[in-house]
Amino acid sequence: KAGVTQTPRYLIKTRGQQVTLSCSPISGHRSVSWYQQTPGQGLQFLFEYFSETQRNKGNFPGRFSGRQFSNSRSEMNVSTLELGDSALYLCASTGGGRSGTDTQYFGPGTRLTVL
Amino acid sequence: QKEVEQDPGPLSVPEGAIVSLNCTYSNSAFQYFMWYRQYSRKGPELLMYTYSSGNKEDGRFTAQVDKSSKYISLFIRDSQPSDSATYLCAMSAGSARQLTFGSGTQLTVLP
Numbered sequence: 001k002a003g004v005t006q007t008p009r010y011l012i013k014t015r016g017q018q019v020t021l022s023c024s025p026i027s028g029h030r031s032v033s034w035y036q037q038t039p040g041q042g043l044q045f046l047f048e049y050f051s052e053t054q055r056n057k058g059n060f061p062g063r064f065s066g067r068q069f070s071n072s073r074s075e076m077n078v079s080t081l082e083l084g085d086s087a088l089y090l091c092a093s094t095g096g097g098r099s100g101t102d103t104q105y106f107g108p109g110t111r112l113t114v115l
Numbered sequence: 116q117k118e119v120e121q122d123p124g125p126l127s128v129p130e131g132a133i134v135s136l137n138c139t140y141s142n143s144a145f146q147y148f149m150w151y152r153q154y155s156r157k158g159p160e161l162l163m164y165t166y167s168s169g170n171k172e173d174g175r176f177t178a179q180v181d182k183s184s185k186y187i188s189l190f191i192r193d194s195q196p197s198d199s200a201t202y203l204c205a206m207s208a209g210s211a212r213q214l215t216f217g218s219g220t221q222l223t224v225l226p
Contacts, residue, residue: 004158033212043159043203043216056213090158094212104212106151106158 002027004093004107012113018079021110025072025093031055032074033104034066037088046089049074078112086114118142121204121217130226134191138204138217141185145206145215148180150189153201153219162202163189194224 005024013019025032033056034046045058049068066076072093078085088111092104121138128134136150146167151159163178165171165187171178177190187206191198204217 031212033214035214035216042218043205043214045213045215048212058213092158092212103161103164104214106160108156108158 004091004105006089006091006107006110008110009108010111010113012115013081014115015081015083017081018077019081019112021076021078021089021091021112023074023076023091023093023107025074025091026105029093029095029105030072031094032068032072033092033094034074034076035090035092036060037090037109038086043090046076081114083114086112088112116141117218118215119204119206119217122220123218125221125223127223127225128194130194130196130224132194132224134194134198134222134224136189136191136202136204136220136222138187138206139185140187140206140215142206142208142215143182143185144208146182146209147207148178148187149205149214150176150178151203151205151216152198153203155200159203196224196226199223 007022031050033048037043048056052068063079068074088109090109092106119140148165150163153159168180168182175192179188201219201221203219205214
């Protein structure tokens with residue numbers, strides 16, 4: 001089974017721009033979660049999508065948004081980029097079944113650098 | 116204060132040593148506890164998953180959860196250079212898909 005794929009792997013943007021990151025979950029998985037990883041704050045939960053609906057949301061500003069398509073692929077968008085948005089953005093997929101028993105499988109991440 | 120505290124290390128041990136990694140937490144609602152391993156430039160990989168208190172063993176790895184003390188541990192026996200990575204504890208209250216992570220401990224196992 002192919003793992004979670006994320007594209008692009010690396011991105012360089014300038015302040016004020018916007019960016020869209022893509023995540024393809026493991027085949028059959030319906031839940032996609034997004035995390036931000038920085039040296040200072042570690043891994044922080046952004047949001048989770050299940051069946052094209054946002055099910056959970058972390059404590060991030062509205063500049064961070066996402067969506068999920070009918071094939072479970074998900075995109076994350078960050079508008080008006082700030083220097084502090086430089087991070088590794090990780091996507092994780094799960095089957096989306098009974099809460100608490102799912103295993104999250106992470107992709108390799110997209111490393112975003114904001115100049 | 117962060118909900119999950121983890122000593123960032125770095126921790127350096129000789130090959131064959133027993134490694135002990137720990138996290139403390141403040142949210143008593145946490146009931147699902149996980150340990151992830153992350154190699155450089157890779158995504159985290161799930162190592163151990165425990166529900167509520169108790170011990171769980173898988174090969175060279177043992178996870179312990181003490182909810183009364185709000186303390187979890189991961190033990191690695193007979194450590195190998197291939198175990199060199201960052202180890203992240205993670206926990207959740209109701210959904211395994213919304214995890215709160217520790218800051219990670221960087222481990223190096225010297226041959």
